[in-house]
Amino acid sequence: MRTIRNGLVLALGITMTALGATACGGGGDETPPAAGPNEHVDLTLATFTEFGYEALIPEYERLHPNIKITHRKTGQGGPYHEELVTKLAAGSGLADVTALEEGHLSDFLDKGSKFNDLSKIGPADASPDRWLSWKYDAAKTKDGKVIGYGTDIGPLAMCYRKDMFKAAGLPDDPEAVKPLFATWDSYFAAGADFVKKSNGKAWFDSAAQNFNAMVNQLPEGYINKDDKLAVETNQGIKDAWTKVTDAVAKGESAKLTAFSNEWNTGFKQGAFATKVCPAWMLGVIKEQAGPENAGKWAVTAAFPGGGGNWGGSYLTVPTQSKHPKEAAELAAWLTAPEQQIKAFQAKGTFPSQVKALTDPALLSKTDDYFGGTKVGELFAEQAKKVQKPQYKGPGDGQIQENASSPALQAVEQGKSAADGWNQMVDAAKKITR
Structure with a gap:
């Protein structure tokens, strides 16, 4: 599960400038030779939060x-990526296999010379058809270099409180609610109806959470394919802003900041009726809502606009590695379908491999907390609805964290939608200047 991005703040912008100045030096064109069959090799693996590798590492060592x-495992994705940027600029200190979260991937794709091309040094069985095409393609640089093997993904569905729906006179069966979640227009219209029928209870948790999901569905994010800021020129972003802020004005938002103590408590107290739900969010809901709310939450195989992805990571092999061939073999093994199923069983990280998505161990996975729903089958279905990777240019993740989310929080606290938009634009310009 990769859920929290703490932002790379000003340090990222400064350090990435230094990286840009050195990106052409010390390139990765000359790969060190592979070790002999009996030669001892020490490899380092760096991850953050939960990848489900604890049992896999000793298994690989036995093989x-x-x-x-x-x-090297750390708990927070934000500080992890800050440290990674510093080590990348310094030219030392990175692990042989280094994980990157998809939200920060765009800040490294244009520094391809700092990473080995896995399509050249990786084992033959780690071919593109191992992964969902959009997952594989997202790790390609503009010149076609593959810098990462995909680990997990966060296919999007919708979670909701059955008891709150029923009390408001809305359908509550997972099949019956699908029309409410067909489009963002139908979703927000249902929300306005819910607010009226429930005496002002909130429809969703956070404007930023919905907005992020909507923006992630667009062909391009905050940065266009020319790596220019596109907040003001991307009509999809403007349309999403209008829809979300209109919903806030109608009282649909609980006005909670994601992953705050108040947001955590909101699950337990029934502070909102619906939740944008990538696969990893099920674990968050169960943890925060607690056993007393088991059976009240449901998840359905529907999402406004069809589908989308939010979350997931990649394993890279930086050119700093003295054993890139062995590191690539380890990364390929960890991201093979068989190992990803084991990681899913251990930590719930949803696999991105085509074969894994048809594995009986995944498809038969049910969750009693959500009424015995076949969650493996449900999210496998949702994953297949994603067609292409969104283009995310350098700074995209920072804009989400440090521009759009704070601006939407300001709107939830009373700032006008127009002033909030200007706040987001100004902050995005500062990030990308």
Whole structure:
């Protein structure tokens, strides 16, 4: 699960400038030779939050007696990526296999010379058809270099409170609610209806959470394919802003900041009726809503606009590695379907591999907390609805965290939608200047 991005703030912009100045130096065109079959190799693996690799690492070491793996695991994705940027600029200190979260991937794709091309040094069985095409393609640089093997994904569905729907006179069966979630227009219209029928209870948790999901569905994000800021020229972003802020004005938002203490408590207290729900969100809901709310939450295989992805990561092999061939083999093994199913069973990380999505172990996975729903089958269906990776240019993740989200929070606290828009635009310009 990759859920929290703490932002790379000013340090990222400064350090990435330094990286740009050195990106052409010390390139990765000359790959060190592979170790001999009996030669001892020490590899380091760096991840953040939960990848489900704890049992897989000793298994790999048993299969490869000459390899010893040191796992560097940290709890927070934001500080992890800040440190990664610093080490990338310094030219030392990175792990042989280094994980990148998809929301920060765009800040490294234009620094391709700092990473090995896995399509060239990786094993033959790690071919593009192992992954969903949009997952594989998202890790390609503009010149076609593949810098990462996909780990998990966050296909989007919609979660909702059955008891709150029923009390408001709305359908509450997972099949019956699908029309409410067909489009963003139908979703927000249902929300306005819910607010009226429930005496002012909130329809969703956070304007920013919905807005982020809407923007993630667009062909391009905050940065266009020319790597220019597109907040003011991308009509899809403006339309999403209008829809979300109109919903806020109608009282549909609980006005909570995602992952805050108040947001966590909101799950337990029934502070909102619906939740944008990537696969990893099920674990968050269960943890925060608690056992006393088991059976009240439901998840349905529907999402406004068809589908989308929010979350997931990649394993890269920086050119700093002294054992890139062995590192690529480890990354390929960890992202093979068989291992990703084991990671899913261990930590709930939803696999991105085509074969894994048809594995009986995944398709048969049910969740009693959500009424016994076949959650594996549901999210596999949602994953297949995603067609293409969104283009995210450098700074895209920072804009989401440090421009759009704060601006929407300001609107929820009383700022006009127009002034909030200007706040977001101004902040985005500062990030990308």
